[in-house]
Amino acid sequence: MSDEAYDASLDVLRRLDPKSITKNLSNICRLQPELASDLLASIDTPLKTLHCSKSGKPFLCCDYNRDGDSYRSPFINKYINELNGSIIIDDEDAPKPSDHLRELELFANDSFDIYRDLYYEGGISSVYLWDKEEGNSSIDGKIGFDGVVLLKKTVDESSSWDSIHVFEIENLNSNFSIYRLTSTIILDLSNSKIDSTYLSGNLTRQTEKEIQFKDSASHVANIGSLIEDVETQMRNMLQEVYFGKTTDILTDIRSLDALSQRNEDRAKQENLIQKFENL
Amino acid sequence: MSEVEDIVRQIIKTSPPGDDTNIISDIKSLLGHADADKLISNVLREHYTTELNTDNMKSGDIKLVKLNNSNDYTIISKYNSSGLKFFDTKHGILFDYDFINSKIIDIENKLPSNIDSNSVSFIQNQLNDYINSHFTNLSTGLVIPDENNLGLTFIIIGEKLNDSNFYNGKWISIYKWNSNDNQLSSIVKVKVHYYEDGNVILNTFKTENLGIIDNADNIVQKISDYEKNLELNTLQNVNELNEEKFKNLRRLLPISRSKIQWGRAIGNYKLGQNVVGGRH
Numbered sequence: 160m161s162d163e164a165y166d167a168s169l170d171v172l173r174r175l176d177p178k179s180i181t182k183n184l185s186n187i188c189r190l191q192p193e194l195a196s197d198l199l200a201s202i203d204t205p206l207k208t209l210h211c212s213k214s215g216k217p218f219l220c221c222d223y224n225r226d227g228d229s230y231r232s233p234f235i236n237k238y239i240n241e242l243n244g245s246i247i248i249d250d251e252d253a254p255k256p257s258d259h260l261r262e263l264e265l266f267a268n269d270s271f272d273i274y275r276d277l278y279y280e281g282g283i284s285s286v287y288l289w290d291k292e293e294g295n296s297s298i299d300g301k302i303g304f305d306g307v308v309l310l311k312k313t314v315d316e317s318s319s320w321d322s323i324h325v326f327e328i329e330n331l332n333s334n335f336s337i338y339r340l341t342s343t344i345i346l347d348l349s350n351s352k353i354d355s356t357y358l359s360g361n362l363t364r365q366t367e368k369e370i371q372f373k374d375s376a377s378h379v380a381n382i383g384s385l386i387e388d389v390e391t392q393m394r395n396m397l398q399e400v401y402f403g404k405t406t407d408i409l410t411d412i413r414s415l416d417a418l419s420q421r422n423e424d425r426a427k428q429e430n431l432i433q434k435f436e437n438l
Numbered sequence: 439m440s441e442v443e444d445i446v447r448q449i450i451k452t453s454p455p456g457d458d459t460n461i462i463s464d465i466k467s468l469l470g471h472a473d474a475d476k477l478i479s480n481v482l483r484e485h486y487t488t489e490l491n492t493d494n495m496k497s498g499d500i501k502l503v504k505l506n507n508s509n510d511y512t513i514i515s516k517y518n519s520s521g522l523k524f525f526d527t528k529h530g531i532l533f534d535y536d537f538i539n540s541k542i543i544d545i546e547n548k549l550p551s552n553i554d555s556n557s558v559s560f561i562q563n564q565l566n567d568y569i570n571s572h573f574t575n576l577s578t579g580l581v582i583p584d585e586n587n588l589g590l591t592f593i594i595i596g597e598k599l600n601d602s603n604f605y606n607g608k609w610i611s612i613y614k615w616n617s618n619d620n621q622l623s624s625i626v627k628v629k630v631h632y633y634e635d636g637n638v639i640l641n642t643f644k645t646e647n648l649g650i651i652d653n654a655d656n657i658v659q660k661i662s663d664y665e666k667n668l669e670l671n672t673l674q675n676v677n678e679l680n681e682e683k684f685k686n687l688r689r690l691l692p693i694s695r696s697k698i699q700w701g702r703a704i705g706n707y708k709l710g711q712n713v714v715g716g717r718h
Contacts, residue, residue: 167467170460176452176494177637183452186445190468270700273707277692318683346687348679355492356675360638380700387698394688400632402680405640406673408607408630412598413669417571 165194172202177360178347180204203343203361206311206321208283211235212244219285219309221323226253233268233285236261256288257295259375260304264288267379271308274383278390282312282320300375303328303336308386321345324386328378331369338381340366342389346397358401364393442469446481451495454631454639456599456606458482458501459540475538482537487516490612490625492643497627500610502576502595503535506542511578517593517612518580520550527555527580528562552585564658565592572662573609574598589616590654592661604634611665613648615657622648622657626668642672 168187175183181204188195200222207220207230214234220241224231229238229247236255238247247253256264267286275284288306290296296304310322327339342364349357366389370381446465453461462482466474488498500515512526514535519525525532527549534544549555555562558581565579573596582591592613599606607630615622623646630640648664651657692698694707 163467164470167464171449171464171468173637174454174461174631174633175449176454176639176641178639178641179448179452179494183449186448187468190442190445270704272709273704274692274698276709277694277698277707278689279687280689280693312687314683314686318679318687320687346684348683350675350678350683355641355643356672357642358638358640358676358679360632360636362636362638364635376702380704383698383700383704387700390688391690394690396635398680398684400636400638401640401684402676404605404632405630405638406676408598408605408632409609409628409640409669409672412574412596412607412609412628412630413665414572415666415669419571 161193164191165197168194168198169201172198177345178357203321203323203345203363205319205345205347206309206323207241208311209239209241210244211239212246213237217283219283219311221287221307221309223289223307223325224285224287226250229253231255231287233264233287254289256304257290259298260288260290260296263296263304263375263379264306266376267306267308267382270379270383271310274387275310278387279310279312279320282310284311285309296375298375300336300372300378301330301333303330303375303378306382308382315351317351318348319346322390324389326382326385328382330372334371335369336372336378336381338366338368338370338385340368340382340385340389342366342386342393344390344393344397346401348401358405360401362393362396362400364389364396443477443481446477447485448495450481450485451497454606454633455597455608455629456601456631457540458537462538479537483535486514486535486537487519489516490610490627490643492645494641497643500593500595500612502578502597502608503540503542505529506545511576512542513578513580513593513595515593517591518582520553525549525553527553527558527582528566528578530555554583554587557587558583558590561590561654561658564655565594565661568658568662569594569596572596572665588618589614590657591615592657594661605630605632607631611661613657613661615651615654617654620650620652622651622660624648624661624664626665628672640676642675644668 184202208217209220209230210217211232211234218233220230226238228241231238238250238253271284271286286308288304294302296302305327308324313319323343325341329337343361345361347359372378465478486501491497502511503514505512514524523532523534532546533542536543562581565581569577569579577596579594594611596609609628611626613624625645627643632638651660
């Protein structure tokens with residue numbers, strides 16, 4: 160029963176109006192409380208922003224830096240309560256990266272901050288890394304790590320872009336790793352908050368690439384380069400779907416010209432082709 | 439109203455255009471109890487007998503349904519409902535609908551006694567011609583005379599369904615013409631759903647007063663002109679979202695105009711500084 164309900168939850172959440180995804184997700188978690196943690200981990204919703212009360216800077220929140228009602232700040236490596244903004248003092252049981260991985264996490268955050276600035280000219284980026292079950296991330300890079308890269312930008316309060324890139328690094332040998340990336344971009348476009356014309360949704364894509372590494376820092380560089388390529392390709396896909404496919408479907412439902420006119424034009428064209436072929 | 443019923447209602451109200459069968463079976467699995475059919479059926483009936491509204495969470499909907507043993511279609515909506523049944527002035531029938539099994543039931547070859555379809559047969563033919571020349575085969579329209587002939591209601595529905603290529607779309611419009619002041623008003627709702635490797639919705643809703651039409655025989659021509667403009671405006675709006683919003687979210691190329699040099703050297707880039715190529 161539970162499996163069937165889980166599959167049904169995923170199916171329905173992948174079809175309902177993406178503009179209502181957050182509300183529908185919490186509703187379905189209320190219907191099926193025992194599925195809630197799995198659903199929260201596998202359904203991407205627009206990213207929340209919290210302010211780090213110590214550094215004063217904003218950071219992005221998702222299931223990967225969450226512990227109960229608190230989210231880990233990438234700036235201070237402490238959990239911050241979502242409701243009152245206070246720093247959690249006693250967080251020994253909450254997940255944190257090992258010492259070396261925390262250094263890499265700071266490096267990754269700085270790197271993606273540059274990336275964000277160059278491609279987004281604004282917005283927020285946050286990177287969270289975690290150690291693998293096989294052991295803590297090593298400086299020589301031979302034990303890799305997993306992580307998530309988040310980017311968010313909003314324009315005119317009505318349109319927003321959220322990128323969620325979850326990655327795994329599997330080392331093949333002492334020189335090469337496979338980087339497995341699941342990328343979701345949530346894109347919501349409208350002219351104003353109350354405008355009824357909107358384009359809203361998400362595209363997801365999985366990528367796998369084998370790349371050479373030198374040390375742990377080169378894993379960050381490889382992931383960065385991979386995400387840069389994937390986001391550029393996905394931007395093209397989004398452009399094609401949002402501005403090409405949807406409007407093609409619209410003009411298929413209702414033809415701008417009368418269909419008789421269209422058929423006449425097609426007949427003329429075929430006639431012309433026929434004439435050329437007969438030449 | 440129970441909490442469960444309210445959740446089902448919100449799912450139905452945010453469901454995409456196209457076949458309801460998948461959504462119904464998903465909701466059944468989520469509810470997982472014997473009374474699920476009754477609850478879902480009640481919520482669907484309520485949804486398809488509620489007027490359209492700009493707020494998706496309040497709006498009802500209109501459904502295109504196939505007539506049994508025919509290639510022709512009819513409509514389920516608030517606008518052609520009478521008591522607990524629906525009527526079709528084009529085919530002269532009164533019927534009920536089984537929302538769980540998606541089929542027409544209890545057909546009677548008559549119209550509600552206060553509806554006289556003969557008075558609108560000329561306009562109905564005009565509407566049929568308009569729909570045939572602009573919509574796909576998955577479409578139909580009705581001209582409904584109000585009780586006591588105080589005005590007319592027009593319902594238009596057109597769909598494009600292509601689940602094998604992961605998209606569906608629906609156009610619905612309602613026009614009301616009042617024979618006292620000859621005012622024509624419109625409601626148009628369009629939803630396109632594209633879901634290959636994702637889930638994308640194009641939504642638009644527009645309600646307007648279209649002014650005075652003195653002669654009812656000119657209404658369909660007015661509708662035709664209005665819908666063409668509305669469609670062109672929607673395409674224009676989408677184009678503006680591309681030019682004014684999408685392009686300001688993430689650039690295709692970085693400001694530096696060349697791919698980033700990742701690694702320790704990334705520290706050579708300075709945040710927020712004008713780089714080669716310049717910001718523009």
